[in-house]
Amino acid sequence: MILIGELSLWVALLMAAWSTTVSYAGGALRRDDLTASGVRGLYATFAMVVLASLGLWTALLSRDFSVEYVASHISAAMPSVYIFTAFWSGQAGSLLFWALILSMYGTIAIATSRKRNATLVPWATGTISAILLFFIATDCFKANPFTRLDFLPADGRGMNPQLQNPGMALHPPNLYLGYVATAIPFAFAIAALFARKLDAEWLGVVRRWALLSWFFLTIGIVLGMWWAYVELGWSGYWAWDPVENSSFLPWLTTTAFLHSIMIQEKRGMLRKWNVVLVVVSFLLSIFGTFITRSGVIESVHSFAQSPVGPWFATFFFLATGITIYLVGTRLKDLEAKAELESMVSREAAFLYNNLLLVGIAFTVFWGTIFPILSEWAKGTKITVGPPFFNSVNVPLGLLLLALTGVGPLIAWRKASVSNLNRQFASPALFGLIVGVVLFALGMRALAPLVTYALSGFVAGTIVQEFYKGIRARQAIHQESVMTGFLHLVGRNRRRYGGYIVHAGIAMLFAAFAGMAFATQHDVTLATGQAFETRDPYGHAWRFVSQGVSTSSPRDRQVQGVGLETFRDGKRLGIITSEKRQYLDTQGNALFTPITEVGIKYSAKLDTYVVLAGVRNTDVAELRISFNPLVVWVWIGGYLMMIGGLIVMWPQAERRRPQAGYAAVMPTRTEPAELAGV
Amino acid sequence: MTSRRDFLGRAASGAAAMLVAARMTPAQQRGRTHDSALVRDTTNLFAMDQGAAQPVRLPPKPGAAPSMTDVQRDELEHHIHCQCGCTLDVFTCRTTDFSCQVSPAMHRDVIALVKGGYTAQEIIDAFVGVYGERALMAPKKSGFNLLAWFTPGVAVIAGGVLLSMWLRRRERREPPRPAATAAGTASGPIAVPGVDATPEELARLEAAVKGDGDA
Numbered sequence: 001m002i003l004i005g006e007l008s009l010w011v012a013l014l015m016a017a018w019s020t021t022v023s024y025a026g027g028a029l030r031r032d033d034l035t036a037s038g039v040r041g042l043y044a045t046f047a048m049v050v051l052a053s054l055g056l057w058t059a060l061l062s063r064d065f066s067v068e069y070v071a072s073h074i075s076a077a078m079p080s081v082y083i084f085t086a087f088w089s090g091q092a093g094s095l096l097f098w099a100l101i102l103s104m105y106g107t108i109a110i111a112t113s114r115k116r117n118a119t120l121v122p123w124a125t126g127t128i129s130a131i132l133l134f135f136i137a138t139d140c141f142k143a144n145p146f147t148r149l150d151f152l153p154a155d156g157r158g159m160n161p162q163l164q165n166p167g168m169a170l171h172p173p174n175l176y177l178g179y180v181a182t183a184i185p186f187a188f189a190i191a192a193l194f195a196r197k198l199d200a201e202w203l204g205v206v207r208r209w210a211l212l213s214w215f216f217l218t219i220g221i222v223l224g225m226w227w228a229y230v231e232l233g234w235s236g237y238w239a240w241d242p243v244e245n246s247s248f249l250p251w252l253t254t255t256a257f258l259h260s261i262m263i264q265e266k267r268g269m270l271r272k273w274n275v276v277l278v279v280v281s282f283l284l285s286i287f288g289t290f291i292t293r294s295g296v297i298e299s300v301h302s303f304a305q306s307p308v309g310p311w312f313a314t315f316f317f318l319a320t321g322i323t324i325y326l327v328g329t330r331l332k333d334l335e336a337k338a339e340l341e342s343m344v345s346r347e348a349a350f351l352y353n354n355l356l357l358v359g360i361a362f363t364v365f366w367g368t369i370f371p372i373l374s375e376w377a378k379g380t381k382i383t384v385g386p387p388f389f390n391s392v393n394v395p396l397g398l399l400l401l402a403l404t405g406v407g408p409l410i411a412w413r414k415a416s417v418s419n420l421n422r423q424f425a426s427p428a429l430f431g432l433i434v435g436v437v438l439f440a441l442g443m444r445a446l447a448p449l450v451t452y453a454l455s456g457f458v459a460g461t462i463v464q465e466f467y468k469g470i471r472a473r474q475a476i477h478q479e480s481v482m483t484g485f486l487h488l489v490g491r492n493r494r495r496y497g498g499y500i501v502h503a504g505i506a507m508l509f510a511a512f513a514g515m516a517f518a519t520q521h522d523v524t525l526a527t528g529q530a531f532e533t534r535d536p537y538g539h540a541w542r543f544v545s546q547g548v549s550t551s552s553p554r555d556r557q558v559q560g561v562g563l564e565t566f567r568d569g570k571r572l573g574i575i576t577s578e579k580r581q582y583l584d585t586q587g588n589a590l591f592t593p594i595t596e597v598g599i600k601y602s603a604k605l606d607t608y609v610v611l612a613g614v615r616n617t618d619v620a621e622l623r624i625s626f627n628p629l630v631v632w633v634w635i636g637g638y639l640m641m642i643g644g645l646i647v648m649w650p651q652a653e654r655r656r657p658q659a660g661y662a663a664v665m666p667t668r669t670e671p672a673e674l675a676g677v
Numbered sequence: 678m679t680s681r682r683d684f685l686g687r688a689a690s691g692a693a694a695m696l697v698a699a700r701m702t703p704a705q706q707r708g709r710t711h712d713s714a715l716v717r718d719t720t721n722l723f724a725m726d727q728g729a730a731q732p733v734r735l736p737p738k739p740g741a742a743p744s745m746t747d748v749q750r751d752e753l754e755h756h757i758h759c760q761c762g763c764t765l766d767v768f769t770c771r772t773t774d775f776s777c778q779v780s781p782a783m784h785r786d787v788i789a790l791v792k793g794g795y796t797a798q799e800i801i802d803a804f805v806g807v808y809g810e811r812a813l814m815a816p817k818k819s820g821f822n823l824l825a826w827f828t829p830g831v832a833v834i835a836g837g838v839l840l841s842m843w844l845r846r847r848e849r850r851e852p853p854r855p856a857a858t859a860a861g862t863a864s865g866p867i868a869v870p871g872v873d874a875t876p877e878e879l880a881r882l883e884a885a886v887k888g889d890g891d892a
Contacts, residue, residue, distance in 0.1 A: 234765075234773035241764050343844050355840055359833035370816070370825045378821055383758045385766065385814035392829050520751070520772075592776035610772065623772055 002064060005055010006146035012048035012099070013136045015041050019129035027122030027194060035122040039110055042125050045132055046103035053100045056093060056145050060086055065153045069093060069145040075158030077555050077585060082159055085169040088176065089159060091308065092145035097173070098289070099135040101180040102128065105209070109184045113205050120202060123191030131183050134315050142308050154585075161556075161582045161594050167227030171220055175247055178217030179285040182250055184209035185257075186282035189275050193326040198271055198333045200264075206278060207261050208648075210254055213281070215644040217251040222637030233595045233610045235520065235625045237633065240389040245368045246288030249361050253281040256357035259350045259407070266412060267347060272327070272334040273354070279323045284361075286316050291368070342414035349407045356400040363392050398450055401509050404502050405431075405458040408465065408495075426464055431457030448513035455513075458506040462499045469496070493646050500643030507636030514605075514629030523622045524615075525563075535567075535605060535626040542566040543609075546574065548618050557581045561611050561620040565600065575600050577611035577622070606630045729760040730782035733807045734789065741794030753797045754787055757804050758814050766814050 023038030025031070056069070060083050065071040073086040073093070088097040106128035114121055139145065162168070185206040192202040224247070225237035238244060257277035263270050290312035327334070342348070367384045374382045409423040435453030443449050466485065469492075473484035489496040517536040525531060527547035534540055546562035560578040564571070577598040582590040598609040608625040615621065745753070754768035761779035763770055767787065771780035783804075790800045804812040816822035 232773050234769050236769070239765060239769065343841075348844055351840055351844065352837070355833065355836050359829065359836060362832055363829035366829055367825070374816070374821065374825075380809065381811045382816045382822070383764065383811055383814055384816060384825060385758065385764060387756065387815040388825065391815075392826075396833065522747070594776075612772070 001058040002055050002067065002146065005052045005058065006144075008048040008051035008055065009096070009136065009140060009144075009146065012045050012052060012103075013133070013140050015045040015048055016129050016133040016136055019045060020126050020133050023122050023126030023129060027126060027191075035125070038122060038125045038129065039114070042103070042110060042129050042132075043107055045129065045136075046107045049096070049099050049103045049132075049136070053087070053096060056087060056096060057084065059146070060084070063156070065156050066148055067145075068147045068149050071149060071153050071156045073156065073159055075156040075584060075590075077155075078158060078164070082164045082169065085173075086159060088172050089163060090145075092139060092143040092147075094172070094176070095135055095139045095143055095308070096145055097176055098180060099132055099139065101176055102132055102135065102183055105180060105184055106132065106187075109187075109205065109209065113188075117188070117191075117201055117205060119195050119197050120188055120191035123194040124187045127187035127190045128183065131187070134311075138308055138311050142311060158582075158584065158590055160591050161580065162231050165227055165231050167223050167230065171223040171227055173220075174216050174223060175220030178213050178215070178220050179247075179250065179288060181209050181213030181216060182254065182278075182282040182285045185213070185278045189278040190323065190326065193275065193323075193330050196330060196333050198275075198330070200268075203261065203265060207258070207265075210257055210261070210278070210281070211644070211648050214251065214254045214258060215641070215648060217247065217254065218637070218640050218644060221247055221251060222634070222640075225637075226634060229630065230597060230599065233597045235518070235608050235610070235623075235627060236515070237630070240364075240367070240386045242368045243288070243292050245364045245389075246284070246291045249284040249288065249364055250281045252357050252361040252364070253277055253284060256354045256361075257281060259357075260354050263347050263350055269347065270351075272331070275327060275334065277354075277358075279327075283316065283320055283323075284365075286312065286319065290316060344410070344415045344420070346407060346410045346412045346415075349403060349410050353400065353403045353407055356396055356403065360393055360396050360400070363396065364389065367392070394447055397509070398447070398454060401451070401454045401458060401506070404505055405454070405461040408499065408502065409461050423461075423464075427457050427460030430460035431455075445516055448516045451509050451513035455506040455510040458502060462503050462506075465499055466496070489646060493649055497643045497646030497649075500646060501640050502643075504636040504639030504641075504643060507632050507639060511629045511632035511636060514632070515627060518625060518627045520623060520625040522612075523624055524619060525561075525622060526619045531624070533624075535607075536628055537604060539567050540569070541607070541626075542569075543575075543624060545620055548614050548620055555583055557583065559611070559614050560596075561614075561622065563598070563609060563622075563624075565607065572600060575607065575609045577609045579611050579614065601631050603631060604628065726760070726762045727778045729762070730779045731760075731807050733783070733786040733803050735793060735795065735803055737793035738795065741792065743791050744794050744796055745791055749797070750787060750791050753800060754784065756801060756814050757783065757787070758808075758812055759783060760808060760811070 019038045019041030021038075022034045022041065026033075026035030026038055058064075059067045059070050060074060061080070063070065063074065063076055063083070069090060069092050070086075073090045074083045078086075086093070088094045106125075110121060110125050110128070113124070117124070188202045188206050188209075192198050221244075224244070228234075228239075229237040254277075257274060260270050260277060261274055264274050290309065367388050370384050371382055374380055405427060406424075409427075411419050431453045434456030435449055438449055438452055443452075466488070469488045470481055470484040473479050473488055474481070477484070477487075479487065489500075519536055521531070521533055523531045523543070525543070525545035527545055530542055530544045532540065532542045543563040543565055546564055549560050549562075551558045551560070558578050558580050560576055562574045562576045564574050566572065575598040578596040579593055580596060581593045584590050595610055595612075598611075600607040605626050605628040608627055610623045610625075611620055612623055613621040751768050754771075755766045757767045759765050759767050759770035759777065759780040760783070761770065761777045763777070765773065765780075767780045767783045770777050771784050786804075787800060790803060795803070801813070810817065816825050818826050
């Protein structure tokens with residue numbers, strides 16, 4: 001099976017080359033037979049990449065250490081689940097994983113679009129196959145996962161224990177699923193440019209795939225944050241590391257696109273801008289993979305510095321050049337078909353939302369690449385870290401949070417004064433009350449105060465929208481609150497799913513602001529000794545060391561400490577933290593020692609205990625942190641995922657004859673749009 | 678014309694030939710020592726330079742007393758970049774799980790300088806003197822680095838101005854639409870009990886209830 005997999009990878013290379021060539025030829029010569037052959041070539045590429053992937057999985061699961069990739073990434077003693085996920089833990093495997101997902105996505109996208117987007121199919125197929133060709137070629141020639149060793153090791157090197165975590169098993173594939181999904185909108189955008197079919201034909205398929213990309217990027221980013229928080233022991237979840245940034249970049253531009261595409265759907269505007277966002281999102285995904293894989297920028301994630309960097313750089317600049325040429329030669333075809341009616345409209349709000357999202361993306365990109373620019377221009381290596389990103393992005397983020405509340409409430413085309421008054425009075429008042437109450441309670445830090453006030457405002461807008469919708473359903477259909485809620489969401493998935501995503505965003509902002517009040521204590525405790533302190537809310541805490549224990553399970557040596565924990569005199573239980581040294585089958589140390597963090601979760605704060613070291617066998621050196629509101633980061637993330645799922649869920653097209661309130665409105669005003677639906 | 682089956686067959690034969698050729702290429706398989714084969718791309722995390730710490734020491738000031746509290750010292754360490762190869766500050770790196778030996782060494786230097794009576798800025802300058810600008814977590818706001826700090830702000834403000842100008846230019850001049858009355862008209866929307874809304878909002882609700890709207 002391993003040999004079949006290796007062979008399949010080479011056949012996939014040929015298939016992708018074939019599909020690229022004949023698909024583009026089919027598009028240029030308007031020959032359906034060539035197009036059909038190109039499409040079949042894409043399907044065959046998918047089949048071959050599946051076989052290649054099965055080959056690699058077989059090598060991993062059979063622990064065939066004669067394969068270099070297997071020997072380098074797993075060991076005999078590793079749990080099977082992490083042997084399975086080792087497929088994407090190294091460079092060669094992750095490139096094959098890229099190809100696997102892209103060929104699957106491409107097959108689905110083309111198979112489901114052949115009739116509806118017939119004119120785009122040859123160009124889209126050619127573009128998807130060209131991207132596939134790049135990844136498969138990189139895998140074949142620069143990072144082949146089937147390369148054999150000329151000796152047979154007794155055991156493999158294994159996987160860093162920090163990566164043997166459910167979060168890390170799921171975080172990379174989700175990011176990949178998100179990254180790769182940007183390739184489909186890109187392919188259709190390129191197809192639309194090639195075919196000069198820049199009307200609404202490409203919008204449907206592009207929106208669906210952009211949404212899928214956003215959904216998986218969201219999951220991937222949140223899982224990565226969670227893993228960093230529970231596994232790395234630094235009491236945080238985001239460090240503005242270049243690789244973190246590179247996953248955030250396509251998320252930002254895809255989010256911008258998902259808003260601006262609504263303007264094109266509704267008004268036929270922003271056609272050029274939307275093409276640019278689709279293309280930029282894809283290029284940023286390639287940039288992200290390039291950053292992760294090239295080692296060109298210093299990063300805690302740049303674990304695989306290898307010769308694929310120049311290949312990625314070439315591909316990146318080639319794709320950029322072709323896109324600029326295509327957009328530049330088709331500017332006239334991209335002219336807007338409608339005009340803006342008012343600066344006070346949802347269109348304008350969405351455009352400012354786009355400005356901020358792209359502005360934040362630019363800031364993150366700029367900060368990420370500036371060390372390279374500095375070294376190139378001055379010969380000086382510098383670091384651009386959290387102080388830079390926080391000071392520049394916090395104001396932009398707060399403006400964006402404000403627009404998260406404004407956008408959904410303001411009317412399409414032109415908002416009237418009465419619309420503004422009625423829609424914004426209650427949420428604005430609620431936000432103001434939140435700010436005033438927190439100020440009265442003693443909160444003086446400006447950024448968190450503004451964040452909570454704005455989060456209150458956004459929450460107010462969402463609650464108001466649900467309230468009005470449910471009341472309307474109750475009035476018309478005599479439904480209960482819960483039934484009304486379910487029907488409201490079920491029948492307006494894009495709108496109310498979007499609101500749920502916004503609720504998750506507001507929650508995330510509030511949780512981020514909570515970390516401004518985090519406190520940390522370095523403590524040294526012998527057995528029976530206690531440490532007493534107060535958390536940021538003023539509760540009294542007492543931690544009593546239960547002593548240091550040692551154990552030697554099969555594959556590791558463990559030192560652990562338990563802290564009996566009391567809050568305001570009430571016993572909460574024991575929080576344990578461990579220091580682990582993993583061993584190979586011969587008892588040699590594998591990797592560096594790692595810490596298992598002890599976390600006591602609660603809605604108000606996490607109590608976070610890290611065993612930093614042990615002295616004299618029973619004296620534990622500990623760091624105890626109180627991290628307010630962290631759990632709301634994960635809940636906010638879940639909400640965003642749920643909202644995303646609701647938005648993505650297929651909805652049957654309904655075109656009922658208008659009746660009731662809508663029927664009596666002047667037809668030109670398109671009531672649903674006018675009033676902000 | 679070549680049939681699909683013929684084509685696939687030939688493609689597979691070609692690939693097999695390429696595979697055999699690749700296997701026979703010495704450079705692909707033979708030039709690697711046992712160690713290097715396994716060292717490459719193995720740890721899944723960045724390569725740490727455990728020897729990167731250099732002494733940052735200054736004589737204590739006369740009659741020196743600690744210049745700051747432990748909390749202030751920890752805050753100061755958030756502004757000093759660990760040199761182990763990560764992108765973290767000294768405080769974060771030494772309290773993470775990377776088993777770094779560089780950040781604890783830098784931490785010891787910070788403690789000594791604090792005990793020696795040096796201010797936060799003097800300590801930062803001492804680290805920059807030894808390690809260069811890389812000792813900072815963010816570039817200094819001077820010279821070429823001003824580009825780093827001001828480009829994003831200038832870009833966003835310029836974008837905002839341009840967007841506003843573009844919107845103003847595209848704003849259509851037309852007579853205002855007849856305003857709907859709050860109570861509705863004989864042929865207009867009716868009020869929904871318990872919902873204080875304009876006819877436009879009622880229309881939106883209607884659309885929402887019918888399920889033909891979106892966000």
